[in-house]
Amino acid sequence: MSAIAMTEHNVDLNEEGFMTDALQWTREIAEALAAEAGIGPLTEKHWQVIHFCRDDAVEQGTPPGLRRISKLSGVSMKELYQLFPKGPGKLAAKVSGLPKPKGCI
Amino acid sequence: MKNLVILGGGTGGTMVANHLNGEMPKGWTITVVDPSKSHLYQPGLLFLPFGARDEDRMVKPRAKTLQSGIDWVKKSVELVDTDSQEVVLEGDERLHYDLLVLASGSQIRPEETPGLLGDEWRQSIHDFYTLEGAQALRETLATFEGGRLVVDVVEMPIKCPVAPLEFLFLADDFFKKRGIRDRVELVYATPLDGAFTKPVCSNVLSYLLAEKGIRLETEFNAAEVDAEGHVLSSYDERRIPYDLLVSVPTHMGAPFIEASGLGDELAFVPTDHHTLLAEGHNNIFVIGDATNVPASKAGSVAHFQSEIVTENILHTVNGRSLHDGFDGHANCFIETGGGKGLLIDFNYFVEPMPGHYPLPAVGPFTLLGESRRNHWGKLAFRWIYWNALLPARPLPVPNRMSLVGKKSVHVHQDLPIDRAGKSKAA
Numbered sequence: 070m071s072a073i074a075m076t077e078h079n080v081d082l083n084e085e086g087f088m089t090d091a092l093q094w095t096r097e098i099a100e101a102l103a104a105e106a107g108i109g110p111l112t113e114k115h116w117q118v119i120h121f122c123r124d125d126a127v128e129q130g131t132p133p134g135l136r137r138i139s140k141l142s143g144v145s146m147k148e149l150y151q152l153f154p155k156g157p158g159k160l161a162a163k164v165s166g167l168p169k170p171k172g173c174i
Numbered sequence: 175m176k177n178l179v180i181l182g183g184g185t186g187g188t189m190v191a192n193h194l195n196g197e198m199p200k201g202w203t204i205t206v207v208d209p210s211k212s213h214l215y216q217p218g219l220l221f222l223p224f225g226a227r228d229e230d231r232m233v234k235p236r237a238k239t240l241q242s243g244i245d246w247v248k249k250s251v252e253l254v255d256t257d258s259q260e261v262v263l264e265g266d267e268r269l270h271y272d273l274l275v276l277a278s279g280s281q282i283r284p285e286e287t288p289g290l291l292g293d294e295w296r297q298s299i300h301d302f303y304t305l306e307g308a309q310a311l312r313e314t315l316a317t318f319e320g321g322r323l324v325v326d327v328v329e330m331p332i333k334c335p336v337a338p339l340e341f342l343f344l345a346d347d348f349f350k351k352r353g354i355r356d357r358v359e360l361v362y363a364t365p366l367d368g369a370f371t372k373p374v375c376s377n378v379l380s381y382l383l384a385e386k387g388i389r390l391e392t393e394f395n396a397a398e399v400d401a402e403g404h405v406l407s408s409y410d411e412r413r414i415p416y417d418l419l420v421s422v423p424t425h426m427g428a429p430f431i432e433a434s435g436l437g438d439e440l441a442f443v444p445t446d447h448h449t450l451l452a453e454g455h456n457n458i459f460v461i462g463d464a465t466n467v468p469a470s471k472a473g474s475v476a477h478f479q480s481e482i483v484t485e486n487i488l489h490t491v492n493g494r495s496l497h498d499g500f501d502g503h504a505n506c507f508i509e510t511g512g513g514k515g516l517l518i519d520f521n522y523f524v525e526p527m528p529g530h531y532p533l534p535a536v537g538p539f540t541l542l543g544e545s546r547r548n549h550w551g552k553l554a555f556r557w558i559y560w561n562a563l564l565p566a567r568p569l570p571v572p573n574r575m576s577l578v579g580k581k582s583v584h585v586h587q588d589l590p591i592d593r594a595g596k597s598k599a600a
Contacts, residue, residue: 150409
């Protein structure tokens with residue numbers, strides 16, 4: 070995310086562009102993060118995924134992985150790749166203001 | 175009588191059973207449930223495809239690995255009924271438990287990826303995570319005359335996350351020895367954003383890939399295989415044609431975990447990271463690959479966990495509070511080919527660091543650096559496995575990670591030893 074967007078929204082990001090405080094997140098910030106990642110504008114389907122990720126992260130204490138998103142959010146794997154091209158697991162977490170999902174060790 | 179029931183007689187289950195044998199208070203029995211008659215030394219699978227014929231030293235009768243005093247029920251598990259505290263076995267037989275240990279491991283599920291299972295399975299598409307798979311691949315590699323060999327990790331987590339890379343390092347060596355290395359292209363396709371799961375390893379060790387001419391395709395999530403056309407494709411529509419596909423299929427926990435509603439979306443059991451109790455249960459412990467804890471699915475992890483599970487079971491039966499001692503400690507020998515190996519040591523919180531293991535500054539093993547001694551360490555490990563680990567004899571290795579004797583490495587792109595630079599597969 071650019072310096073301008075960062076100051077505009079007063080958001081703390083790590084060096085990979087993930088928010089360090091999920092509580093700072095707003096819909097507006099999600100739009101900015103998405104634009105920065107070359108996604109968007111955000112559609113209803115995007116929001117379905119984002120809401121799932123945020124709710125699930127609160128419940129589980131950790132951001133959901135890609136398989137979990139595709140199994141439980143109601144959005145298929147194929148669609149996830151259309152919505153968040155390249156790395157849907159990582160990008161969905163980023164736009165949702167969550168940390169990068171652990172790439173399992 | 176009270177029953178401690180252990181589901182699974184693999185590395186973790188066997189160690190816990192043997193640790194606790196003779197330690198439980200009067201009135202307790204220990205029962206291990208596992209339908210398979212033999213115990214497989216899984217680290218040996220890596221070497222079979224390259225011509226090793228070690229099967230007789232890799233497989234032992236289960237009866238010999240479980241100490242006398244432990245009951246062994248040779249049946250498969252259908253379901254765990256946590257309300258009635260019963261395990262439902264095949265043939266609807268029921269086994270009551272007072273304490274339960276889930277040690278049912280993980281297994282490959284090639285059927286999760288369309289195209290993997292079919293006429294080409296074990297012909298031009300192989301796995302090396304099963305004994306039959308590693309043996310079939312040995313036959314194929316012996317007569318492979320050249321072309322593109324693709325190793326693909328379908329999704330994480332997998333057992334022994336470095337094994338696919340080790341496979342490629344050994345393949346490089348194997349084809350060199352056969353004099354056909356110039357006719358073989360080696361490609362590693364991974365869903366992760368680097369070759370190693372730990373960023374510090376990717377930085378320090380990616381020179382190995384460049385050195386061995388292994389091409390890397392990152393963030394590749396396999397969607398399907400065109401088995402007839404020999405093409406692997408991803409969800410984002412990248413295509414990798416292959417001559418030989420070595421797949422590391424999706425791993426999942428045991429089917430009964432799923433059927434019992436005890437697992438997550440991959441049938442791994444949500445487990446307290448430190449006490450190793452199954453979340454939401456105070457009489458079920460989980461060990462090894464069966465857990466969902468963010469530690470490697472590896473024998474070394476099961477070994478370190480077995481000490482915590484043993485301790486916590488004894489605390490439970492003696493009415494004491496649990497020890498939250500597990501720190502995610504793992505260590506792995508990594509084969510790098512050419513008779514060399516390296517060793518990494520890490521936990522939940524600390525990235526792998528260079529240094530020596532297990533004795534700070536002395537070793538004998540070097541961490542994060544290649545050496546012949548590390549390679550021999552890996553081979554010697556088979557003896558340790560059968561003769562010390564499974565019988566639960568004490569090893570001079572602490573279960574918690576030590577930071578003494580290790581040098582901290584900061585993860586920076588400009589690390590001088592990062593000589594690699596990724597080469598992308600076409």
